[in-house]
Amino acid sequence: MINYKKNISFKSIFYFCSLPLRLDSYRGCSFGCLYCFSQSLNNRNGNFNKNIYPANPLKLSNILNQVLNHDKNDGLVRSCISKKIPFHFGCVSDPLQPIELEYGVSYEHLITLRKFEYPYYLCTKSDLVVKPKYLELFDKNISAIQISFSTLNSELARKLEPTAPNPKIRISVLDKLSSKGLYTVARIQPFLFPRENLNEDYFKIFSEVGVNHVVLEHLRIPTNSKMIGRNKLNNALGIDMLNEYRRLGIKHSRVNYELTSQSKLRNVLLAKQLAHKYKMSFGSGDNDFHHISDSLCCCGSPHFKNGSIYESHFGKGAFEGIRKGNISFEYIDKNWHPCGSIKEQLNSDCRIPGKNTVASLLKDKLSKPNSSNSPTSFYGIEYRNNRYIANKTLLNL
Numbered sequence: 001m002i003n004y005k006k007n008i009s010f011k012s013i014f015y016f017c018s019l020p021l022r023l024d025s026y027r028g029c030s031f032g033c034l035y036c037f038s039q040s041l042n043n044r045n046g047n048f049n050k051n052i053y054p055a056n057p058l059k060l061s062n063i064l065n066q067v068l069n070h071d072k073n074d075g076l077v078r079s080c081i082s083k084k085i086p087f088h089f090g091c092v093s094d095p096l097q098p099i100e101l102e103y104g105v106s107y108e109h110l111i112t113l114r115k116f117e118y119p120y121y122l123c124t125k126s127d128l129v130v131k132p133k134y135l136e137l138f139d140k141n142i143s144a145i146q147i148s149f150s151t152l153n154s155e156l157a158r159k160l161e162p163t164a165p166n167p168k169i170r171i172s173v174l175d176k177l178s179s180k181g182l183y184t185v186a187r188i189q190p191f192l193f194p195r196e197n198l199n200e201d202y203f204k205i206f207s208e209v210g211v212n213h214v215v216l217e218h219l220r221i222p223t224n225s226k227m228i229g230r231n232k233l234n235n236a237l238g239i240d241m242l243n244e245y246r247r248l249g250i251k252h253s254r255v256n257y258e259l260t261s262q263s264k265l266r267n268v269l270l271a272k273q274l275a276h277k278y279k280m281s282f283g284s285g286d287n288d289f290h291h292i293s294d295s296l297c298c299c300g301s302p303h304f305k306n307g308s309i310y311e312s313h314f315g316k317g318a319f320e321g322i323r324k325g326n327i328s329f330e331y332i333d334k335n336w337h338p339c340g341s342i343k344e345q346l347n348s349d350c351r352i353p354g355k356n357t358v359a360s361l362l363k364d365k366l367s368k369p370n371s372s373n374s375p376t377s378f379y380g381i382e383y384r385n386n387r388y389i390a391n392k393t394l395l396n397l
Helices: 057-070 075-082 105-115 154-160 166-181 201-209 225-239 241-248 260-275 287-292 314-324 359-368
Strands: 007-012 020-025 088-089 120-126 143-149 183-191 212-218 251-252 255-258 281-284 381-384 385-389
Touching: 007 057, 057 075, 057 105, 057 120, 057 385, 075 120, 088 105, 143 166, 154 225, 201 260, 212 251, 212 260, 212 314, 225 241, 225 287, 255 260, 260 281, 260 287, 281 287, 287 314, 314 381, 314 385
Parallel strands: 020 088, 088 120, 120 143, 143 183, 183 212, 212 281
Antiparallel strands: 007 020, 251 255, 381 385
């Protein structure tokens, strides 16, 4: 069996992400979700849904031991670990997909995280998460569990997520996790607008099973996805999503087609309102709206005994600026950033000659307000007269 070797890394979305430390226990995912962007971004060798490769659990154990017990803090990953930045566990594949029953690799990772009392957000669709052997490993001091949904319509979910547990099962999973006092997140991702509209019943149901935090993120369509894949998604949904995006307002980057910020604005603000109505906090998974989340981390703010999120990205300035009316990025020079070269963590198209550290890349983007991932990527943050300003009126705040 081939081992998955690149399962621990520093994410390239550090420009606005508070959880830049990625942990995956498998390469590939057999849930076969038709909307999955990971299979397009990480499927260069094909068969993302069939050829599943496990990671070696000893790698995580060795790294945590080196950093936490022997102060080996060199490089981006080790630097983050030294600050107890939580792992995003299940970033590009589901850690509790069916193959876990055979290999138990995620179970071994969870044992290691518990042993070192290391914080993490576990992201899954699986009901395996509430099986006794897994449930007993979770600790509210280090564990936050995020369950994702594209829809609560079981018939539609069966078409979109053919081998994943149906939404009703996932709701019961959240109920069991919450009853154990764990911090739970319901992630509506992808939000299939305009095929579906925000349904207040979703928020009511999440609240009734004790969910702490709700995340909303609109569907992204990979620019390199194959027509056969897009057609399968469109047939399941009964509409051509790319054409709908063109009708409503479309933008695209090197990797994704998505709705414009203006096209998403109403949905994001309504989701936040509904989450608050049912006594839950809200986070926007859409990058352009991260800053209107209730906390700097769009995935929520559990009270971990140890550990802290990464706060020195552009999201901090946007988050504070949209609330105070004035915006400053002076903290970029003053605050902690992971040390070491980021060159190998970035796609060759994203590298900037001579800029190999997190801080240098952030400052480079500050000087280029019209570039991708600059602060103007956040809706309501503008650049005028050689300075960044926060236009609260755009967000109706």
